[in-house]
Amino acid sequence: MRPPRRPWLLTATATLTTAVFLLPVYWMVKTSLTRPDRIQTPDPQWAPSPVTGENYSTALGYEGLTRALFNSLVISCGVVALTLLLGVPLAYALARVRMRGSGTMVLALLVAQLPPAIVLAAPLFILERRAGLTDTYLGLIAADTTLTLPFTVIVLRPVMRSVSPELEEAALVDGCGLSGVLLRVVLPLMVPAVVAAAGLSFLIGWGEFLFGLTLAEGPGVQPVTVLLNAFIGQHGTSWGALMATATLISIPVVCVFAVFQRFIVGGLTAGSVRG
């Protein structure tokens, strides 16, 4: 496209649009930093004055918040580990090895992304209860991984295909087994894609709610998303503390996204629209 005549005018338009669009995010942070007695007024302040950390200490004083943040961290890290452990070899084999049934497996992975979480949460509730997996980290990690594993393989497979086969063949001739080729030749070449898959898996594990709601029974393993929802019931009008909690949950999301931004955007588009 031709360079526009007035690029700064476009920047101004886009900045304004983005600002209007992101008003809720600003409002969340703003509310969390406003003194509690100045939050619920008919004409709210547009910037907090004075800035206060009061809401954060209130929120962190609520029972279970630090524990729930820790739980969410354990669960999302577990999801990342399990997803990569299962997903990387699977994606590699589907990309590189001529096998009977690989087409069916790819199709199965596509279909696996279709069922709404509630359709899975219901039977998982019964089955994990019988297996003694409810109210354990493992039960939640496994449930979340059913969401992350299929898309990870779908995203990684085409990237693995793009690694030049000559490199692999050279390593095979040198006596590397297939696992050696994967670990020493292919993986180092696709760090960005693996990092993107890890980042997205973390975000999905961190933000997951329904499995946490149905498969965690007590505060022992409950993720922070479930606790935030419970807070609305318990502290419904303490918007300052609620927004402080919401901000605390959002900080890791923004950090992960800021660090992996380039990879994640690429991975998203690769996984969704091909070509």
Place this chain on the structure above:
Amino acid sequence: MNQPSARRRRTGYLFCLPGMAFLALFLAYPLLYNVWTSVHDVDLGQLLGGAERFNGLDNYRAVADDPAFWHSVRLSLVFTLGSLLLQFSIGFALALLFARPFPFNGLLRSLMLVAWLLPPVVSGTLFRWMLDAESGAYNALFQAVGLSGLSHDWLTDPSTSMAGVVFANVWVGVPFNMLLLLVGLHTIDPELHEAAAIDGASAWQRFRRITLPLMRPVSVTVLLLGLLYTFKVFDLVYVMTGGGPVDATRVLSLYVYEVFFTFFRFGQGAAAGLLLLVVPLLAGVWYVRRLRREDEAPAGGAV
């Protein structure tokens, strides 16, 4: 090397085994178990060790006879179509804006994606607060610009709560739509636009005759992915309204949740859940077939 391909294949299967076994155990088996549950009389008693009784299609009949189910079907339809239409058109407009090069383009675009990445529970809580009757930011904004007639108790009025939930869901969906449509816009050869401009075509004519037709395949994909995502939505609605007030926003996923986890009617819940699968499965099958067709046709031949 002796029989490298046979060995290679064996290792390949070994690589697939853990992942596929995991999905079989935690995804396929539960879904099949759901089918089994849906034709049995299962409630909390059986879960604690009673015997389930086969009851054929009774559960399905019970769901089909439940007016609340059909009410939820209608709500899901309104929620899905409303969200799709709005997030697609807003996303398209934004994609057109961001398709042009200007300073800070990439930064602003990434900032918008934050809305899409926030956990739905956070966005839900956030929009409860934004749409709050007395001190919500949107009502304050309406008053500040002299539109106080528009300020309203959005989420607690049954006639507007659906609009409030759709509004929040559109906010979540717009960045994703924009991103994918932007990818599509970048595949359009700029020379087409230049040639048309030289021939004296106006910006509107170029949009109608070049951009829109060339964007059709991408648009279909984006709308279909949007349909799949929107139809699934649970967290956002659950957190914002819990399906209420009364049942004004109880979309299908919330209906299934209630039957299963509130009333513990597992058989009926499983049946309703399987009915909920129909739409994504049909859409998915259609999508995969379409991808296959595109694979067969040479690139660009799908227009």
